[in-house]
Amino acid sequence: MRSITTFDLQYAHRFYGFKGEAQYLHGHTGTLTIEVEDSINKGVNMVFPCNEIKKTAWAVLKNFDHALVLREDDPLLPAITGVYEQQGILHGHPQNTLKGEAFKTELAKAYPDARLVVTKETMTVEGMIKIVYDLLKDKLNIAKITFTSGDNAASEEYTDRKEIERCPLCGIALTEEGVCIKCGYKK
Numbered sequence: 662m663r664s665i666t667t668f669d670l671q672y673a674h675r676f677y678g679f680k681g682e683a684q685y686l687h688g689h690t691g692t693l694t695i696e697v698e699d700s701i702n703k704g705v706n707m708v709f710p711c712n713e714i715k716k717t718a719w720a721v722l723k724n725f726d727h728a729l730v731l732r733e734d735d736p737l738l739p740a741i742t743g744v745y746e747q748q749g750i751l752h753g754h755p756q757n758t759l760k761g762e763a764f765k766t767e768l769a770k771a772y773p774d775a776r777l778v779v780t781k782e783t784m785t786v787e788g789m790i791k792i793v794y795d796l797l798k799d800k801l802n803i804a805k806i807t808f809t810s811g812d813n814a815a816s817e818e819y820t821d822r823k824e825i826e827r828c829p830l831c832g833i834a835l836t837e838e839g840v841c842i843k844c845g846y847k848k
């Protein structure tokens with residue numbers, strides 16, 4: 662069975678070099694749906710608590726919220742960072758508090774202090790799904806990711822299932838030592 666969580670991300674981007682309107686900077690509210698698949702955890706009668714899926718995903722994906730997403734070779738990047746620098750907001754600001762954990766993968770690097778994500782490929786809905794899977798594949802048993810943004814939508818299904826041991830009392834993933842960091846359960 663699957664546990665499913667959905668949340669919104671507000672971001673700005675553009676398709677650098679694309680022959681169409683999307684080559685101009687613009688913004689979206691994107692909706693991301695993550696489906697986690699496993700057996701039912703008998704102790705709690707769930708696959709995985711949806712709020713925990715959201716918490717795990719949001720910790721890193723918050724980097725895309727109220728953020729600018731640009732490809733690494735986009736000349737807007739040095740222009741924007743130049744202005745942010747001048748304005749004194751490139752390396753953070755007291756009101757820039759809703760920050761995600763900085764991350765760096767093959768496909769993307771987040772700069773939470775500047776609310777910037779720099780990507781290797783153009784951030785289409787398909788591109789976003791690749792980035793999200795890469796960030797979360799070791800933390801969640803993801804069966805499907807769907808991302809919709811404006812008129813665009815894409816989804817991908819995954820069959821690569823690993824064993825994630827879950828707490829029989831609250832349902833979250835146990836540590837390697839078999840401990841639940843939420844309720845204190847020990848295997």
Ligand SMILES: [Zn+2]
Pocket residue numbers: 674675683687688689811
């Ligand atoms: Zn767009």
Ligand SMILES: [Zn+2]
Pocket residue numbers: 828829830831832833841842843844845846
């Ligand atoms: Zn627990």
